[in-house]
Amino acid sequence: MIVRQLRDIQKTDRLVKSKGWDSARLLLKSDGMGFSFHITTMYAGEELKMHYQNHLEAVFILKGTGTIEDLGTGETHKLAPGIMYALNKNDQHIVRPDTDLLTACVFNPPVTGQEVHDETGAYPTDVEAPREAAVNS
Amino acid sequence: MIVRQLRDIQKTDRLVKSKGWDSARLLLKSDGMGFSFHITTMYAGEELKMHYQNHLEAVFILKGTGTIEDLGTGETHKLAPGIMYALNKNDQHIVRPDTDLLTACVFNPPVTGQEVHDETGAYPTDVEAPREAAVNS
Numbered sequence: 001m002i003v004r005q006l007r008d009i010q011k012t013d014r015l016v017k018s019k020g021w022d023s024a025r026l027l028l029k030s031d032g033m034g035f036s037f038h039i040t041t042m043y044a045g046e047e048l049k050m051h052y053q054n055h056l057e058a059v060f061i062l063k064g065t066g067t068i069e070d071l072g073t074g075e076t077h078k079l080a081p082g083i084m085y086a087l088n089k090n091d092q093h094i095v096r097p098d099t100d101l102l103t104a105c106v107f108n109p110p111v112t113g114q115e116v117h118d119e120t121g122a123y124p125t126d127v128e129a130p131r132e133a134a135v136n137s
Numbered sequence: 138m139i140v141r142q143l144r145d146i147q148k149t150d151r152l153v154k155s156k157g158w159d160s161a162r163l164l165l166k167s168d169g170m171g172f173s174f175h176i177t178t179m180y181a182g183e184e185l186k187m188h189y190q191n192h193l194e195a196v197f198i199l200k201g202t203g204t205i206e207d208l209g210t211g212e213t214h215k216l217a218p219g220i221m222y223a224l225n226k227n228d229q230h231i232v233r234p235d236t237d238l239l240t241a242c243v244f245n246p247p248v249t250g251q252e253v254h255d256e257t258g259a260y261p262t263d264v265e266a267p268r269e270a271a272v273n274s
Binding site: 001002003004005006007026027031032033034035037039056058060062068070072073077082083084085086087088089091093104106108 | 220
């Protein structure tokens with residue numbers, strides 16, 4: 001059994017910070033669960049364009065409000081506590097947080113913790129070697 | 138893209154109630170994400186003995202307090218908001234909520250939504266046919 005406390009994880013290199021968001025990885029590929037589990041904050045006022053071509057992701061909103069635009073359909077959905085979105089078609093999307101958005105996220109396949117978004121907004125399929133750029137701040 | 142609201146799911150048969158807990162299944166096997174995602178409440182004062190022999194499960198505590206006893210090691214861990222436990226070894230365990238415990242749960246493989254705990258505290262590997270007993274209340 002693995003037992004972890006979010007505030008402990010936030011003091012380690014499992015807290016990844018990038019432009020417009022940070023993410024505490026409570027479970028990574030190395031934990032052997034077959035998925036990764038993150039507590040991620042997307043920052044108020046940002047416009048986060050993402051396209052996980054190699055991963056399926058589900059996001060459950062814990063705190064905050066904003067919108068998500070589905071670039072495949074052109075639809076925009078409101079985000080608020082209790083709402084979940086799932087990118088079941090590797091959907092290209094833009095999240096626009098009105099306030100800081102605190103979320104619980106699940107990735108399949110699990111991320112290794114070393115990925116950074118590439119120029120397309122994707123994570124690579126897997127990264128075995130640590131990258132210095134994984135923590136930007 | 139799938140977008141769902143917890144309070145809508147709670148009005149459907151994706152809200153499963155059993156002795157000592159209820160669980161709103163925001164994502165099930167049929168959603169094709171490769172995991173299932175549930176918002177589960179374990180009730181204050183209950184003693185919930187579980188053994189998911191066929192599933193790995195991660196649980197993140199959103200609200201409430203209690204303890205989890207790892208029957209493999211004999212260790213007991215406190216549960217409070219921000220703590221996650223992951224049953225990476227299909228660990229046999231007992232959760233004892235002091236207050237109602239509101240949690241976000243991920244199962245791999247995903248549950249179908251029709252499982253009930255059997256006499257060992259496990260879910261079966263898969264259930265294709267609906268079972269009347271899935272909703273007990």
